[in-house]
Amino acid sequence: MTIRNLSTTAASLLGFLHSGPLTGWDLMSVAQQTIGAFWSLSLSQVYRELAAMAREGLVTAGEREARDRRPYVLTDAGRAAFVEWVDRDVEAGTIRFPLLVVVALGRHLPADRLAAVLARHRAIHAARLAEYDRAAAEAAAAHEPDPYARATLDFGVRQERAVLEWFDNLPPEISGDRPAED
Amino acid sequence: MTIRNLSTTAASLLGFLHSGPLTGWDLMSVAQQTIGAFWSLSLSQVYRELAAMAREGLVTAGEREARDRRPYVLTDAGRAAFVEWVDRDVEAGTIRFPLLVVVALGRHLPADRLAAVLARHRAIHAARLAEYDRAAAEAAAAHEPDPYARATLDFGVRQERAVLEWFDNLPPEISGDRPAED
DNA sequence: TGGTACATGTAACATGTTACATGATTAG
DNA sequence: CTAATCATGTAACATGTTACATGTACCA
Numbered sequence: 361m362t363i364r365n366l367s368t369t370a371a372s373l374l375g376f377l378h379s380g381p382l383t384g385w386d387l388m389s390v391a392q393q394t395i396g397a398f399w400s401l402s403l404s405q406v407y408r409e410l411a412a413m414a415r416e417g418l419v420t421a422g423e424r425e426a427r428d429r430r431p432y433v434l435t436d437a438g439r440a441a442f443v444e445w446v447d448r449d450v451e452a453g454t455i456r457f458p459l460l461v462v463v464a465l466g467r468h469l470p471a472d473r474l475a476a477v478l479a480r481h482r483a484i485h486a487a488r489l490a491e492y493d494r495a496a497a498e499a500a501a502a503h504e505p506d507p508y509a510r511a512t513l514d515f516g517v518r519q520e521r522a523v524l525e526w527f528d529n530l531p532p533e534i535s536g537d538r539p540a541e542d
Numbered sequence: 543m544t545i546r547n548l549s550t551t552a553a554s555l556l557g558f559l560h561s562g563p564l565t566g567w568d569l570m571s572v573a574q575q576t577i578g579a580f581w582s583l584s585l586s587q588v589y590r591e592l593a594a595m596a597r598e599g600l601v602t603a604g605e606r607e608a609r610d611r612r613p614y615v616l617t618d619a620g621r622a623a624f625v626e627w628v629d630r631d632v633e634a635g636t637i638r639f640p641l642l643v644v645v646a647l648g649r650h651l652p653a654d655r656l657a658a659v660l661a662r663h664r665a666i667h668a669a670r671l672a673e674y675d676r677a678a679a680e681a682a683a684a685h686e687p688d689p690y691a692r693a694t695l696d697f698g699v700r701q702e703r704a705v706l707e708w709f710d711n712l713p714p715e716i717s718g719d720r721p722a723e724d
Numbered sequence: 725t726g727g728t729a730c731a732t733g734t735a736a737c738a739t740g741t742t743a744c745a746t747g748a749t750t751a752g
Numbered sequence: 753c754t755a756a757t758c759a760t761g762t763a764a765c766a767t768g769t770t771a772c773a774t775g776t777a778c779c780a
Contacts, residue, residue, distance in 0.1 A: 584742080
């Protein structure tokens with residue numbers, strides 16, 4: 361029997377459940393910490409996916425604990441579905457980057473407005489890089505040996521460095537003193 | 543009167559309409575060509591957004607032409623909404639990258655499966671970079687002077703280069719066991 | 725005792741994709 | 753004539769966010 365295509369969100373929950381039973385709340389916070397920089401999810405979506413996967417037998421809802429906590433347990437079918445997702449469904453689809461839409465349509469914008477958005481976004485990316493660098497230094501100092509965490513962090517650093525270099529090498533007509541047209 | 547928040551898709555359509563009246567079909571193909579690498583849209587979504595924006599007075603549906611073509615015209619309100627979107631709503635939200643989810647959860651995967659996904663995705667990104675490089679060379683040869691197109695293409699090149707460098711510098715525990723070369 | 729963090733869920737809405745239905749025009 | 757391309761749209765479904773409702777437990 362073949363399983364439906366899992367969304368990245370659903371698959372990630374199965375992944376986290378390999379470490380042991382977790383509640384929706386737990387999953388949300390662990391996901392935020394580990395993949396929050398590259399994948400966003402909302403609590404309501406987590407609960408919805410857990411309910412759907414429980415219906416399909418990929419996870420099992422455990423008994424209620426204190427504070428109404430309801431831990432979910434990964435089943436063998438869930439484990440199989442996770443590997444199948446990796447083999448089959450991991451998408452390399454378009455990286456959606458709204459700022460690039462602005463730049464591509466920049467000729468239709470007053471120069472100062474375009475410059476303002478670019479400055480705002482450059483600052484955001486600079487802050488992200490600083491945060492990743494800080495986290496990387498911290499991990500190194502703690503002799504954090506987890507290669508998976510290291511690889512994801514390294515991606516963030518390289519990504520943000522590339523973005524900043526792009527900002528700093530924009531054509532002069534965009535970054536500086538171009539005559540406005542429309 | 544303040545306008546609803548526009549989606550990136552809707553805003554991009556307003557942007558393209560600055561060049562003159564276009565049909566849904568035209569918008570789809572021009573969007574594909576110019577921002578297709580950083581923003582995906584479907585034809586049915588384009589028609590839906592056009593209908594909604596027509597109701598709101600941001601665009602006006604023109605008269606039917608040959609082949610039932612229905613061109614849309616940008617209104618002053620639409621022009622204003624576009625600039626307002628740039629000032630207010632352009633998001634720098636999370637870059638969603640499913641492969642990073644796989645890597646972050648890599649400890650729960652057989653090494654060969656992880657290696658297979660990585661190889662598959664590396665090839666995709668290598669092909670993209672090759673295509674961007676080709677497009678950049680073509681633009682240079684044609685003395686293509688459009689700085690906006692140049693900036694978006696440059697982003698693609700830098701982005702894909704960074705991704706490939708990341709692939710080639712993965713921790714040895716992930717990439718195989720051979721230490722990364724420089 | 726009152727605020728904060730924990731915890732689960734539902735409802736409504738926004739956005740996006742795929743599949744389907746329909747027909748016009750052009751190129752071979 | 754017929755296949756491909758152009759062109760518009762609807763319907764169904766998938767995914768995602770925000771707002772809301774409800775209640776528990778800790779701690780200052």
